[in-house]
Amino acid sequence: MARPAGDQGEQARLLDENEQLRASLESALEENAGLAEERDRLRQRMSDLSQELRLTQSAVSQQAERTGWLEPAYAQRGQTEEELRVAFEELQVLTEELEVANTDLHQTNRELDTRVEQRTRQLKEINEALQTTGASLRAVADLVPELLWRTDARGKADWFNQRWTDYTGEFLEQSLGLGWLEALHPRDKDVARTAWSIAIGSGKPFQHEFRIRDAAGEYRWFLVRAEPLTENGRILRWFAAGTDIHGQRMTMEALQRSELRFRTLIEGIPQLVWRAVGGGQWTWSSPQWSAYTGQDETEARGLGWLDAFHPDDRAAATEAWERAQDSGRLDIEGRIFHAPEERYRHFRTRALRVRDEPGRAMEWLGTSTDVDDILQLQEAQSVLVAELQHRTRNLMAVVQAVTTRTLRGAASLEQFAACIDDRFSALARVQSLLSRRETGTRVPFDLLLRDELSAHVELDAAAESGKVTLEGPPRVPLRSATIQTFALALHELATNAVKYGALASADGRLRVRWGVRRDEPSEPRLWVDWRESGVSDMPGSDTPARGGGYGRELIERALPYQLGARTSYRFEPDGVHCTIEMPVPAETHVMEKADG
Amino acid sequence: MVERSLEGCRILVAEDEYLLAEDLSHALASAGASVLGPVPTLDEATALISGDTEIDAAILDVNLRGEMIFPVADALKDRGVPFAFATGYDQWALPERFAATPRVEKPFKVSKIGGVLGLLLKATPTG
Numbered sequence: 001m002a003r004p005a006g007d008q009g010e011q012a013r014l015l016d017e018n019e020q021l022r023a024s025l026e027s028a029l030e031e032n033a034g035l036a037e038e039r040d041r042l043r044q045r046m047s048d049l050s051q052e053l054r055l056t057q058s059a060v061s062q063q064a065e066r067t068g069w070l071e072p073a074y075a076q077r078g079q080t081e082e083e084l085r086v087a088f089e090e091l092q093v094l095t096e097e098l099e100v101a102n103t104d105l106h107q108t109n110r111e112l113d114t115r116v117e118q119r120t121r122q123l124k125e126i127n128e129a130l131q132t133t134g135a136s137l138r139a140v141a142d143l144v145p146e147l148l149w150r151t152d153a154r155g156k157a158d159w160f161n162q163r164w165t166d167y168t169g170e171f172l173e174q175s176l177g178l179g180w181l182e183a184l185h186p187r188d189k190d191v192a193r194t195a196w197s198i199a200i201g202s203g204k205p206f207q208h209e210f211r212i213r214d215a216a217g218e219y220r221w222f223l224v225r226a227e228p229l230t231e232n233g234r235i236l237r238w239f240a241a242g243t244d245i246h247g248q249r250m251t252m253e254a255l256q257r258s259e260l261r262f263r264t265l266i267e268g269i270p271q272l273v274w275r276a277v278g279g280g281q282w283t284w285s286s287p288q289w290s291a292y293t294g295q296d297e298t299e300a301r302g303l304g305w306l307d308a309f310h311p312d313d314r315a316a317a318t319e320a321w322e323r324a325q326d327s328g329r330l331d332i333e334g335r336i337f338h339a340p341e342e343r344y345r346h347f348r349t350r351a352l353r354v355r356d357e358p359g360r361a362m363e364w365l366g367t368s369t370d371v372d373d374i375l376q377l378q379e380a381q382s383v384l385v386a387e388l389q390h391r392t393r394n395l396m397a398v399v400q401a402v403t404t405r406t407l408r409g410a411a412s413l414e415q416f417a418a419c420i421d422d423r424f425s426a427l428a429r430v431q432s433l434l435s436r437r438e439t440g441t442r443v444p445f446d447l448l449l450r451d452e453l454s455a456h457v458e459l460d461a462a463a464e465s466g467k468v469t470l471e472g473p474p475r476v477p478l479r480s481a482t483i484q485t486f487a488l489a490l491h492e493l494a495t496n497a498v499k500y501g502a503l504a505s506a507d508g509r510l511r512v513r514w515g516v517r518r519d520e521p522s523e524p525r526l527w528v529d530w531r532e533s534g535v536s537d538m539p540g541s542d543t544p545a546r547g548g549g550y551g552r553e554l555i556e557r558a559l560p561y562q563l564g565a566r567t568s569y570r571f572e573p574d575g576v577h578c579t580i581e582m583p584v585p586a587e588t589h590v591m592e593k594a595d596g
Numbered sequence: 597m598v599e600r601s602l603e604g605c606r607i608l609v610a611e612d613e614y615l616l617a618e619d620l621s622h623a624l625a626s627a628g629a630s631v632l633g634p635v636p637t638l639d640e641a642t643a644l645i646s647g648d649t650e651i652d653a654a655i656l657d658v659n660l661r662g663e664m665i666f667p668v669a670d671a672l673k674d675r676g677v678p679f680a681f682a683t684g685y686d687q688w689a690l691p692e693r694f695a696a697t698p699r700v701e702k703p704f705k706v707s708k709i710g711g712v713l714g715l716l717l718k719a720t721p722t723g
Contacts, residue, residue, distance in 0.1 A: 386689035390659055393684025394613060397703035401615035481661050485614065558614035561636050 018119045025112045032105045147242035149180060153235045155200040169215025185211035185219045203228050203235055212242060220246035271367040280321035294339030310335035310344045328353040336368060345372035405550050426491035429455060430484050442477035445514060445526055452490045456498045472514035476526050477585050482563045489559055492551025493530055493578060502532035502575055509533045523583040532575030539571060601714055603628035608654035612636040612661050623706035638663040645671055653716050654679035655709060666691060678716035
């Protein structure tokens with residue numbers, strides 16, 4: 001924009017000079033006319049004087065002839081002649097001056113003519129040149145990809161390049177004045193209007209990014225710059241240019257969104273994320289690292305992160321970094337300090353080398369994952385597996401022992417088969433009961449009792465008819481380790497009652513009562529009173545036990561040995577009376593239902 | 597265990613499962629051993645070995661009513677009493693210091709226990 005401004009300035013200057021020349025020419029002509037007038041006046045006066053002289057001479061000669069008195073006439077004549085002579089001299093001086101002036105005037109006139117002619121020619125050339133320049137400028141203005149427009153000093157547009165009308169699809173008239181602001185995105189319009197008026201007011205260059213509507217009604221981002229054209233500190237007009245930055249802007253926004261997504265992801269995941277350059281020099285760590293370790297981001301930089309590692313694991317971490325230089329992979333198992341808990345937790349720290357397009361190593365991206373819970377779970381799992389093995393093998397050993405005893409007490413293979421089947425079923429029931437219960441809960445005694453009795457009688461019907469009476473508090477918890485043997489003992493009591501006792505005869509009655517005794521200072525004790533009645537053919541006390549005495553052995557010896565129980569087993573005249581008293585856990589968290 | 601290979605030997609039995617303890621004790625007695633115990637708890641086992649009772653060897657169940665037998669095993673080691681584990685646990689589930697301790701897996705044959713005990717007693721110079 002400097003060029004045309006200069007040309008215009010030059011043109012204005014030339015016009016100005018021309019005008020001055022014209023003015024000086026006019027004043028010279030005026031002066032010339034003045035001199036000519038003066039000359040004419042002097043001529044007139046000379047002619048007047050000459051006539052006066054002639055008249056005087058004639059009068060003198062006539063009077064002298066008439067009177068002969070010449071003296072005063074001669075005196076008067078001499079005076080007039082003197083005046084005439086002065087006037088003549090004056091005339092001569094004037095004539096000379098006039099001639100000089102005339103000569104000067106002619107010369108000036110010629111010079112002026114030459115210079116006016118010269119100026120006119122120059123002006124014509126400049127005009128022609130300016131016209132060419134103006135055309136070129138317009139061509140250039142229409143050629144550039146920018147939208148260009150010009151406003152007056154008050155910011156009202158008076159010219160747009162072709163690109164503007166092509167791009168916006170608007171008629172020039174629509175854009176003139178402040179109409180061009182209407183092509184901006186509704187959200188940008190107010191900001192633009194305000195910014196523009198501030199720029200106009202301050203005269204400072206304007207630069208903003210706006211969306212401008214194209215002919216199809218789509219908006220694209222433009223960088224709009226405007227600068228004032230000033231002369232002697234006065235703003236003449238503004239020139240504005242809009243550059244399409246839509247692509248860059250979109251890329252930038254996409255990049256920002258991508259960056260935001262990345263950051264959200266990084267800060268959302270439970271892993272501690274970090275970046276490093278060769279040798280484990282950290283350059284950045286995610287906020288989680290700081291929250292976890294209590295190190296702020298600057299502390300973790302460089303090798304600062306090593307301080308958060310357990311002192312015993314630092315050497316291994318350093319070595320892992322050395323190895324990683326060759327392999328491109330980092331893998332460290334080390335404990336990291338967890339500030340909120342004030343303890344170290346096990347971490348798996350991994351990193352991969354990031355390469356740029358030409359394949360140069362740029363940096364390392366790493367994560368540290370808390371595996372403390374997993375390790376603990378793995379340990380817990382190992383314990384559980386070991387426990388399962390232990391129990392299974394123990395159960396097999398018990399099965400083995402039960403089989404041996406059953407075999408010892410069986411009179412025939414048929415009896416053995418029936419008996420072993422019963423006992424294995426009892427074992428299976430208690431296993432099922434144990435496996436159904438939720439972790440941390442205990443099997444309550446009433447559940448175990450009902451479960452066992454139900455295997456032998458219709459418990460509800462038996463309770464209804466009064467054949468079986470169960471009296472005792474619910475939810476008395478049993479120690480898990482005791483349940484299997486206890487269940488086997490209850491099974492023997494029940495199976496004997498069904499085979500030979502209260503449940504074998506119509507008149508027989510079974511009454512089981514139980515409760516918890518807390519009078520001893522140590523643990524609470526469960527007491528159970530199993531009493532059969534209405535049994536007619538009771539054996540004598542010295543009679544060998546029916547069924548090989550296995551049930552009795554369980555009650556009298558196994559329960560005391562294994563459960564720390566105190567037991568009694570007696571044949572009363574009308575039925576068996578068995579008492580069992582054993583320690584039970586103090587807590588009362590028991591499983592709720594038998595069938596779950 | 598027909599022959600009385602363990603004649604006169606004092607064998608400690610720690611086993612919380614009555615039936616197993618009973619069968620094992622019976623078998624050892626048949627082989628001529630005198631059984632110390634059987635004991636079903638860690639406390640009883642500890643009481644038994646902390647006295648002056650002479651012990652030639654021990655068969656230890658690893659888990660007694662939920663308590664690990666290891667303190668007793670350590671004490672026996674200190675006393676120079678050979679012992680074997682009779683257990684359902686695999687070797688890996690036991691502490692490393694017992695890696696060399698003979699282990700009889702449940703369910704075990706009584707004859708196997710006899711054999712292991714025989715080896716233990718032979719390896720230890722009896723006073």
